[in-house]
Amino acid sequence: MKLKRFFQVLIPAAIAIVVFLFSTTIPGTAAPTGKTQLYWYGQSAFRITTPTGKILLVDPWLTNPVNPNGKTDLANLNRVDLILITHGHFDHVGDAIAIAKKTNAPLVSTADLGRALTTVGYPQNLVPMNTQGNFGGEISLLNNEVRIAFIPAIHSSAVASDGSPAQFAGNPGGFLITVQNGPTIYHTGDTDVFADMSLIPQFRKVNVMLACIGDRFTMGPQRAATAVNYVKPDVVIPMHFGTFPALTGTPQAFQTELDRQKVKTKLQVMKVGQTVQL
Numbered sequence: 001m002k003l004k005r006f007f008q009v010l011i012p013a014a015i016a017i018v019v020f021l022f023s024t025t026i027p028g029t030a031a032p033t034g035k036t037q038l039y040w041y042g043q044s045a046f047r048i049t050t051p052t053g054k055i056l057l058v059d060p061w062l063t064n065p066v067n068p069n070g071k072t073d074l075a076n077l078n079r080v081d082l083i084l085i086t087h088g089h090f091d092h093v094g095d096a097i098a099i100a101k102k103t104n105a106p107l108v109s110t111a112d113l114g115r116a117l118t119t120v121g122y123p124q125n126l127v128p129m130n131t132q133g134n135f136g137g138e139i140s141l142l143n144n145e146v147r148i149a150f151i152p153a154i155h156s157s158a159v160a161s162d163g164s165p166a167q168f169a170g171n172p173g174g175f176l177i178t179v180q181n182g183p184t185i186y187h188t189g190d191t192d193v194f195a196d197m198s199l200i201p202q203f204r205k206v207n208v209m210l211a212c213i214g215d216r217f218t219m220g221p222q223r224a225a226t227a228v229n230y231v232k233p234d235v236v237i238p239m240h241f242g243t244f245p246a247l248t249g250t251p252q253a254f255q256t257e258l259d260r261q262k263v264k265t266k267l268q269v270m271k272v273g274q275t276v277q278l
């Protein structure tokens with residue numbers, strides 16, 4: 001009887017130790033910090049780590065020209081819970097297919113983009129119905145730890161594999177990501193400013209806005225400042241600038257425009273490879 005009692009205690013304890021060691025030693029697994037962490041890879045690529053350690057990637061072009069550690073970042077990324085893609089262009093799809101194949105992370109996108117991406121290699125079983133949506137809709141994922149709303153964008157969206165003609169990938173968008181016990185983050189995707197951005201804070205207070213400012217293919221600093229005025233976030237973080245010489249908008253010009261347009265939102269400029277705690 002004593003021996004039985006011994007095993008009743010020992011076996012669960014041994015399992016608990018193994019689970020604990022495993023969860024703390026797998027590279028790329030985030031230990032829960034109770035806070036939301038935001039990491040910038042450059043261009044529009046961000047990693048969001050939730051308070052319980054879930055990992056979301058948005059527009060994961062890790063191997064972009066301004067990320068000196070792109071290849072290492074890609075190699076070290078062993079666990080991802082969700083991959084969010086705003087539209088089909090290469091600087092947003094980025095390394096998503098390689099990441100999906102090695103992490104089994106499902107794709108959050110419009111159904112049109114999801115379908116288009118499966119034709120260029122995104123595994124079909126990782127584009128399930130429950131992570132797909134469309135504008136005006138909001139989905140709850142990861143046991144309701146994140147809510148993701150599909151926000152329109154004024155841009156274009158097509159997917160192309162090497163050498164083949166581009167195929168239409170539905171309308172482009174942005175995401176409003178609400179983290180349980182964390183912030184609400186609006187990733188604009190690539191877009192011009194549009195007046196309906198002013199509807200977003202009527203439904204949900206935005207804490208952090210990730211705003212494209214590079215000009216030419218998206219809004220530049222002047223129009224981005226107007227966008228911030230519509231969304232009224234606590235903090236705006238610029239993205240989609242400086243990756244190529246053609247993306248000429250700068251954080252300095254953005255600050256000048258925010259001041260000129262009397263927008264009170266705080267500008268926070270991230271460096272590539274930097275983490276901020278939200």
Ligand SMILES: [Zn+2]
Pocket residue numbers: 089091092190217240
């Ligand atoms: Zn882009």
